[in-house]
Amino acid sequence: MSAQSKDELLAEAVRLREEGHPEQARERLLALTATFPDAVDVAYQTAWVHDVLGLEAEAVPYYERCLQGGGLCEEDRRGALLGLGSTYRVLGRFGQAVETLRLGVAEFPDDGALRTFLSMALFNTGEHHEAMRILLNLVAATSDSPHVQRYRPAIEYYATDLTRIM
Known part of the structure; x- marks a missing residue:
């Protein structure tokens, strides 16, 4: 199978997912993953379709694989960091969620979605003050x-310390 064929098959699977046929997309992506186990774009799309289907535990290894090496375009890397961090959180792996989402925010500091999901993960780890600081600054800025x-x-003033009184 040529690289062009892989790209065409990947585009077809993405189209299926986007058009509301995630099971068919998953079947095609699993076949592509078997044929191209090192293709980060295939791993990312495979992770995404598992998330869409509510198969978060199955999504994790694909997210991890696509993030291990380089090769993802910036937008896909951003999505993979958010997807993996969110998936870790849903699975109760809060420390890993915070770590992954902090990495995402460090790489993409202007991404409000990454900061929002980081604040949720921080809440889950009991870091309520930092979670609120992030959200309040995000609300104020956006x-x-x-x-x-x-x-x-x-x-913005109170975001630095919600316990502060005048």
């Missing part, structure tokens, strides 16, 4: 609500 923006300085 909300287009004029009501939030009116209080942005106060929100």
Whole structure:
């Protein structure tokens, strides 16, 4: 099978997933994974389809595989870090979730989704103050609500320490 054939088959599997046929996409992706075990793009899409199907435990090794080496484009790496971190959290592997999502935030500091999922994982590890700090700063920076923006300085001030009183 040529690289072009792999790319065409991968595109077809992604299309199936996007059009609401994740089981068919999974079958094709598992076949592609067997043929191209080192292809990080195939591993990423295979992880994603397992997540879509609620098969989080089965998604983990594919996420881990696609992140081990280089080769993922920036957008797929971002998605893989978020997907793996979120999947670890759903599976109760909170420490690994925090570690993975911190890596994602370090690589993609402007990604609000990564910061949101990191805050959820931090909550699960009992790091409530850091979780709230991240979320409050995210709300202050990204909300287009004029009501939030009116209080942005106060929100950012209290994000540093919610226990602070005047």
